[in-house]
Amino acid sequence: MGTPLNLDTPAVFIGRQGNGVISFGSGQPDLPPPKEAIEGIDIRKDLRYGLIQGQLPLRENLSKEYPDSTPDNFVITNGASEALDLTFRALAPGKVLVPRPYYYSYPPLVELAGMEPVYTDLVEGRIDLDDFKKKIKDCKAVLINSPSNPTGRIECVETLKEIERITAELGVYVVSDEVYKDLIYERGNYHINGDQVITVNSFSKTYAMCGVRVGYLWSSDKKFVDRVIEIKTHTSMNTNLVGQDMALKAMDTPRAYIDEQQLIWRGRRDFIYEKFTELGFDLWKPEGAFYILPKCKNARQFVTTLYHDYQVIAYLGEWFGAPDRIRLSYALDKEMIEEGLGRIADAMKKVPCL
């Protein structure tokens, strides 16, 4: 046994990878980025300030992907994280409805902006429209994340359309975090639309360039976009220009690359779902992103044992608002997943987790 782990936040596992450790923690693609992203690196020599809103060629390119859009509808940000942060700061104050389990940064982001999170518990990993309708009335915004980190679930298109309708009627903002939009195994992405919809997206997952930190938000609400630009003028100014060049060039990546990546992810999804089911875990079959969130008894003890005795990193579900579960990312190659699964099977003999 090593020193006791402080399991208050996922930060406990930062820097603990390598040296035989198998990490199911990391929320980023392990696959290499497309050559286009790298090629984007050396084309810029002018290092002066760029536009706070983001460079025009990148916003022009994005506007082709969003129906009825212009470059004015976009703000380029330091990843989806900053897009969310700016969004809540621009919307504050007020309540934000957050489906639970949630991505662990959501509650602190809402609170740091001076807003208040209100939770609606997912049923079988999906939004419960009855509870949603009850709670949405008091809220200024709702945060949708489909496909979801940590559940791996997607919402039905019908549900998303119903959310569009309800929120439009009430004048509630929809903040739709679609960073996994290119990693849906069941259907194409459904882009939630409306006058008070804010879409948050990123180049990180689609093009495996998380560390470059380029994301964006989309909104057709000019006042909202202006407010975001005003805040960003003070808090970070333009998003780094080299990263924007890389993102621009990455968009040239042929669709075949994304489809090929999807095939790899799908193979891993099938594999880990099957194996976890065989081990006896109760879990949802992932429909998007690259996470599973199996039920797990004695989760703290199991996660501690996994790390100390088997050098396997799994995240506590409680960090994501799911205290009776653990979260695993399958952004690992199949051999690593297989080796990790063997160790998990051994750990299950020590800690009763089913």
Add this chain to the structure above:
Amino acid sequence: MGTPLNLDTPAVFIGRQGNGVISFGSGQPDLPPPKEAIEGIDIRKDLRYGLIQGQLPLRENLSKEYPDSTPDNFVITNGASEALDLTFRALAPGKVLVPRPYYYSYPPLVELAGMEPVYTDLVEGRIDLDDFKKKIKDCKAVLINSPSNPTGRIECVETLKEIERITAELGVYVVSDEVYKDLIYERGNYHINGDQVITVNSFSKTYAMCGVRVGYLWSSDKKFVDRVIEIKTHTSMNTNLVGQDMALKAMDTPRAYIDEQQLIWRGRRDFIYEKFTELGFDLWKPEGAFYILPKCKNARQFVTTLYHDYQVIAYLGEWFGAPDRIRLSYALDKEMIEEGLGRIADAMKKVPCL
């Protein structure tokens, strides 16, 4: 006459440069970056997440510049802007003492973080220690910016040491924005020191790489640094990795490059100060940075006339808390400054500004 200008914020002048416009507005070096910064661009191919705190080699290099420091004392940020934003968010709530005139982002940054700005008016562009002592007692932090944007003034080392003493005694945080530390014409930089000092700095001005957005904060207060990292984990994650590589390589730039740049800035400083004095303006001689803040009657009308009739951009002092002044940057080559000065002289005949 064109359409009326909305002079509420400096944003009015964004995108209005070029086509014969001479802008004294921009707060960034016009000189090219050192070749080292550009050379840093292509060395990284791993685009996965980096450390939230910043890459170790860059923090190691920085720690050599700060006495008794280790890499743990630094957090690499998206420019000095994000360093300030994270600092106030980590210190909130409470009051922040802000010397006035101030950099225009200071009040919104303090307020966005949920803190309250309290002002101490500079006397002849310098801190009035009597007023400072009175107001500091109620504050959680004070923001020092020497050399200052917009005043171009530096504080005496004795004043800075007195501030160190007073704040240490009261347990007040000092947030020292030293982004112009390599642009002091009178003496070397004095790095304010102490257990509750937070230094904010940037590679932008020294290495002419504003658009790359790499800055950092330094603090010997471990709890503060940890809190900043925790917030940044949610709000933006790691600072873009390519930019950090560029900053690391830029630090190899020979000191001679910085000294040479200083000579150019000093020449411009002398020139613009002499010419503005000849024109009859009442202004302080800049001791650092690259701004002048002359007194100006009818400032709104003068700035409007300058822009509409003479295609010259000058900033309103009121954006910086100095309503009876205008602010001009001399980050322009001498020929441009000279041409601009001629136009300003003409405009003075139309609008009584002295």
